[in-house]
Amino acid sequence: MAEPASPEKKRADSITTASDVKPSSSTVSLPNNGPLAEPRPAPTFTDLLFRRKKLQPPDLDAIATLPSVYDDPVIARHYWPRADYENLHRFEPAARWTYREEKAIVRKIDWRVMLWAAISFSALNLDRNNLSQANTDNFLPDLGLTTDDFNWGNSIFRLAFLCAELPSQLVSKRLGPDRWIPMQMCMWSIVTLGQFWLSGRTSFFLCRAFIPDLILYLSYFYTKNELPLRLAAFWASSNVCSIIGSFIAYGVLHLRGALGRAGWRWLFLVEGLITLCIGVATFFMMPPAPTKTRAWFRPNGWFNEREETIIVSRILRDDPTKGDMHNRQALTLKRLWKAALDYDLYPLYLIGLLFGIPVGPPAQYLTLSLRNLGFGTFQTNLLTIPSTVAGMFTLFGITLLSETLDDRSIVSMAEDIWALPFLIAIFTLPAKPNQWVYYGLASGLVSYPYTHAIQVAWCSRNAGTVSSRTVNV
Template sequence: MDSSNLSPAVLADIAPAGAHAPKASSISSGYSLDKKSADIYLHRVSTSDLVEPDPVEETRVTEFLLRRKAKVDPDAIATKRSVFDDPVLAKHYWPKDTYENRHRFDPDARWTYREEQAIVRKIDWRVMFWAAISFSALNLDRNNLGAANSDNLLGDLGLSTDDFNWGNSIFRLAFLCAELPSQMVSKRLGPDRWIPTQMCAWSVVTICQFWLSGRTSFFVTRALLGFIQGGFIPDLILYLSYFYTKYELPYRLSLFWMSSNLCSIIASFIAFGVLHMRGVQGKAGWRWLFLVEGIITLVIGITTFFQMPPSPTQTKAWFRPNGWFTEREETIVVSRVLRDDPTKVGAKLCMFEDFVVIALFSQGDMHNREGLTLKRLWTAIWDYDLWPIYILGLMFGIPTGPPATYLTLSLRNLGFDTFHTNLLTIPSSVLGIISMFGITFISERVNDRSFVAMAQDLWGLPFIVAIYCLPVHPNQWLFFGLTTALLAYPYTHPIQVAWCSRNAGAVASRTVNASLYNMFVQASSVIYSQIYRTDDAPRYRRGNRVLIAISVVNITILYPGTKLYYIWRNKQRAKIWDAMTREQQSEYLTTTKDVGNRRLDFKFAH
């Protein structure tokens, strides 16, 4: 048998007693264990020298409050044990030959906490920072309609507020319909190509809004923007998953959505300046706003082609000859991500004392240029255990949606001028950054999803009631204060995106599950865009009664019901699992064809 492909650690294991074996290095360069060579193993390998994986058990609130941060030696080994430490089963989960990072994956790689932290910081600056800028470009073009409304866009085009509602509905419907097709294109072309292409395309449409002429052109550009931008968010999250572990990503997603609020603040200042151009060449200020913001995002989109490498091992290019990472750093980035989540190459781990027993449920995962199959799509759609989260995605944003959409129109109706209206949108964005960060941090530390995600509706309900009770002609500053407090709600969408991903289990379907969840969120926008109607203006008392009723349903039924459902499902599986002997459990883990959250040992987060 040819042993040229075996690592030093492997050679040490198979060497005859007393024979000399090469000493294992901290990282083996060009390591490549093929499945044929892996067949030599007939025993499990102890992994007691590795760090235990992060615990998956529920963390009590009291433990969070009393916890003290443990001191870690920065030069200690940070490598966590995984399926790839079991030479008997590792061959089943080995990256396929087409996997673009395969040449840098090394199961014998060891790295320290100091090295890992330095690499994560580099990824934050190189990858996450530009992802936030790209997301800001989306929000700049997606949310500029509010600023345009403050400059009499509806009046200039001869539109009513009902036409405005239909424009929003058309945008959201097109956005929703593009979610899954965009995911399939992204998996075929690669998000590094598809994301900047989307950005450039929607920027051109935004620029074209400079020439809007009436109702038809307004609806057409709304539809085009929605269809091009649909799928952008799941595409970008998929790209981030190439670099981050599942425990690092939720916190980064909170930063991801906080950048949206920061973008809103910057957009308000841009609108304040550009809208002063009303009358230049005889054009309205809102026309110049679309033109300027479209040019800004087009520049960002073109730059993104050069700022988004296909993968951690493909960062070198003619304009970046040295790349972002050294060979050692590439090995660490790839190995730590696959170790953290073996399902990215088709595995799910279960710990038994000092050994790893892993169950086979697929023969390798997709590479970054491989499209989604209809079978994977169908499996993801009919995963009924995720339907409760989809329902929450449909309902949770409705109570706060109409007040946010109509903020600039309401402030103008109360007597604020164009320029003060745009500046008055800033406080709620600033407060929203703080509340979003706080709620995401609390959710991860107490390991709760259901009750923490309910915070958005709990926050909003009393303010919606207070706005409903205002007189027909309220004090403009009192209305501004209540609306600002309402829109400072802790945005729980990042929590629920991560919740959906975690409860999906199988990575091959997570991108589809994320898209499905986001489709329900977009459907929510379609619903709430029709709640405030022209015949209910200007106080929208009927609409606010609807918002109050939906808030109560969310708080008292949907969120508690979802938590109880997942508790029941976990108990149902635990009853079967705990009744099995250790040998039966091992046999099940080795032979089962159940995948992701279909497996008996899978626990739903709630």
Template structure:
């Protein structure tokens, strides 16, 4: 869903640029100097199913026009949706441009290679540094620091709370100076803290490092989501995000193998293996952070540099395709430039956008049933009798399953066009395995049975990538998209804080009280998804009734004079 494509035979031109999508409170003039005239160039028929350069499920003529219909096809309507004058890609925006499927697939493939691959590598670095605590646990980490599982829970709580608190401030800084500058700075700073864990001495230093690491890592995920949205359309972004998130699981798989080797260094220079693990992986992140300064261009039209080449990564034709297809898909992407800060007024507008809070609620609860089993996976496997190195290898199958099911559910949600249904499928998957953990006595059952149940549970079809894309699509302004990405992730972190305290020391070893609560939350999630779907469907139907009752003149008058912004516009429809 997005801005409704509509047209008008003839409409008077606004004299002062009113009705543009620019945020009027940004302090930058919004009147347009350029007059866009769109002739009757051919357009492609609307393609209901997404086509990917690696998998084209709808047979299309590669030489046929790929340009999809948009509000820019009627010159009398197009002028109300023009990008702001200081939009960094304005010089490559051409509503009259047409391109073939062959050109589009080639351009998207090039963006995937140049932009997405490094984004995935950067995410792997984040995951290695925030999740290697799990591998450290298998090397007597708690014993060496004279701590117990409650201290471990507290460390996870401190980490997630600090991560949560840093999300929005980090996103605001990113929008102000640009994610291409802020993300590399983040990575280098947190790599220093990550490597410093080599010198942990006890509970206090452990908690301090977890807090510092989270503060510096907080915001990385929404920062990168915002950055990727500059290059992809709303239909393409969820798929790319699912690929991006699968690299988190790839990192976890690699971490197990890396830990298998590094933890054998226990005793080297009289130090524990987990100390070498923190040091080596922290140094690796620092190297990736330095590389990020050179491998993250500010925008599709700003790729030229000494290391990226004097001519940049894309030709003028490719830049025109990238920019134009992004704005044709979502005109709101031209409402701010990539170095424009979010003012307090714009921040308030974004935070008070109640239409996005249903998705935030989903973010708070949808992963909660799986969080405690995931957090305690290595500790649980050790308690079942598996040794250090068996444990690190036995976590791999759940990560592989997670990759397969996340990609599968993302493609399915795109195919059926029902985002909430995809979420329900994930919750239904988890329910029987959660019930089994509650019913079966893990102290007497075969350890391989418990491992199999836990592995299948943690392989559930995670719709996190779908929901990040869902939040982005339903924002409909750059400032709202900036804030909503952080807000959604903050609610996910809040879920992590709750999940880190479900399994308690006095509930060991079966955690029956905790598992009973997880089954209840899992069941409630199904109802929440249904409620969110009904809400968005109701809002869309209400707007359809109003919009379709208007004449062309009334629609034009609304677009020209409305003070509604973002997803509150009556010509916008929510995805669900």
């Protein structure tokens, strides 16, 4: 008697090859199995500087579909998405689209998906970073805390963040980022609101031990070459949030004395409420997948059938491994262990752990240092804005340079090269420096080119599987 076919054999037998796929007429405006686009080499840095006029943009009506493993029916079988992949019904390897279509769709994703992801991340950081603003309003003296207590609070926060990062990613993979992220935002906003009633050292420490994962979510919509600049915008939104937070602090801290409460208490309350409102809205603004944007409150969805086909097909053609798990599929112990043994990524982990050390303390203690040097509460909050704006430009600049040169390791060193002269200059200052001299040096230091977007996209590119991307990014 013949042995029953294995699940893998059944799956292979059921695969429709690229030449067999016949997309529905309602989604196709171009011939299938037609010519593919020639991969365009990225312009070099010297091209952009000296030969910009010679750089010819692609014909917007030419085919933009790039070659992939799905163009060979034999190879395609080994990379076919799993049967329960949520976007499988829109995956059509034979579909072709133009640069004009692709450009319009990416722009729509930027406005529909990326924009709200940045808003939600900013709202989360509004609460996570408000301690620096509270320090300008006698936060430590009001609670009877010392600078050492403040140091311990920051250490507790970062330790909790480090310990909870992986469990949070695993929960996100099981529930789906579209559910877990707004849940995190709402929980963190409640913690922030609770800081209105801080009474001393113990309650301060408890409120720092909480961890509020959008990178995996964004990878559902963008190719590996599109993700770095979007991540740069993602972290730049945190800078925008810091600027907005400074203006909020400038206004709210004037409430010091209202109802007998310190201004920093009102700051925690107001910013906690803002994050809570955005967290609730995020439940309705984050669809679970490109083909799952329709809901009872959004009956027409964000993309039509043709657009969904292009989004899914271009993502899988760019990285076939993105179809090896369902978006609400939990990681098994085997997958988790395999991802943990991906030793090729270990050097990237080391870079991620060490890259922010030189500039971390001066940035964390900037407002406290400025207050100790004699700047007032409201003046200090406004003085942090110029370096925040400058940081946005250096962030985009370093990420663009990395993509242009197609280099991540050497370009990322620019962060430390930037920081070194400022750190030396600050180290040589006298015990009681001129407040404006220190402000200028510290502002120059914290305007450094933040390379985290490069590093995270680097990890995502090299992860190889969804499970590895869940654990490692």
